[in-house]
Amino acid sequence: MDGNLNALTTIFTEFYYWVTVVFMFLIHVGFCMYEVGVSRRRNHMHTLMKNVMIIPLVTVTFFFFGWWIYWAFPDFPLFGGLNHEMGNPNLPWSETMGTNLSDRITGVFWAAFLLFSWTAASIVSGSVIERIRSSALWVHAVLIGSVFWIIDAAWGWHYAGWMVKYLGYHDAYASGVIHAIAGGYALGVLMVLGPRLGKFTKSGTPRDIPPHNTWMVTIGIFLIYTGFWGFYAACNVPAISPEAIGGEITGTTWTATNIYLAPTSLSGITFNFLMSLSGGLMAAYVISKGDAFWTFSGGLAGIITASAGNDLYHPIQAMIIGAIGVVIAYKLHFWVERRFKIDDAVGAVAVHGYSGFVGLIIAGFVLWGAPSSPFEGYASINPVGQTLGAIIMFFVLGFLPGWIVAKMQNAVGALRIPEEVELQGLDYAEHHTYEDAKNEIIESDKAYLADK
């Protein structure tokens, strides 16, 4: 870190990512509140614990192998071998994976990606509440958070990823690489897991299982919106020179870039974040006839749909795209629920999966012909590349692994809790102990008072 300007740039970049990480923590707080708010009282503690323990499990595994995958897999296995040059400094035993005065950025950059990993795992967690075994969910959390999403990031969310090079894949704020994959993964697990007791009538008509606390759900989703700001900022490189990028950009003007090192601006993504949120909220309000649960989730779905191209869209485009995604996701949710008897407790497959999928395809048309990268020889953005990308994210890296692993867990009886436990509630034993302890101490105090 020699020279004042160099030092300032380094410290600014360090601090920038560090702040985004703190903001993104709110996404997880929001998910926890949302899940607990949706679950019924007899399952609260297990629901909360299931999501909270995602934090340490994904963190340690992301340290052990997730971060290395991102740097080693951009071409692997279809278009080349492992990239050891980029991968080795990110192995858990590398000297840069610790306090190191010659490397001041790896830890915060690692943490920014890690928070995306928590989000991917947390999306799956919400959809399966009240009947999955915690042990089963935690295996899925490690797989989606530290393996599958980060493989897709290496392929399609890395300046040298093969999907970017050959397909012109463009997904600036992760419509596909976080949301479509997590939604697809959740759907794969749900298909094996089955619905909660009572979700469907004998004739197959779905019943509504309303949230036990709508206010908690509301605050939860607003916290997710807030954390999403941090996520948007974390997806950017805040300030970089054309010389440092080393691509085709001429001149000496520094710029913010997206993850592909292609230019954008904080101003542009701020416009688009808010306009796609608004488009989503407005469309969801209309399509759901003012249902609070779907209106608020629709805001999120609006952002997710527009996220693939929110580095380049005009704000009005972001608004309309957000609105379109919400309508499709809402309709698909209820169609899939009725047709396949899928019980997605929080609507995660729709809000994240379908919106992300649709958003990728829309970006292919709206941004058709735009450069996907500042580097020479990369395919430009196009509808075919985006559609293939959407299929890879949702089905190949999302749905398929989720379904296969859930099948394996189901085969050995390790996926779902017993029916009796589901009915009495996951927290029944703890409540029982609590009530017994409470009664005992009350009786003891009364006896003491009587002796006085």
Add this chain to the structure above:
Amino acid sequence: MSTIGLENWAVDLAEVGPIYPFQGWEIAMTVIGVVFWLGWHRIQYVRETEHLKNVRNIGDKEKIAKALERY
């Protein structure tokens, strides 16, 4: 002797790399970390299986009905 390889800060920071203790033992530390992680899953899975077996029939119908009413 110092576990971090430095006994004072009279150094040119441009020449300093890692400053965590026990440098050179990173692979061994990784092995310990992975064992800790996998061991945690094992312990949790065994306990959860036992717990679910035990709590299957602990509730009488009246108490369960009361719990259901609490929503």
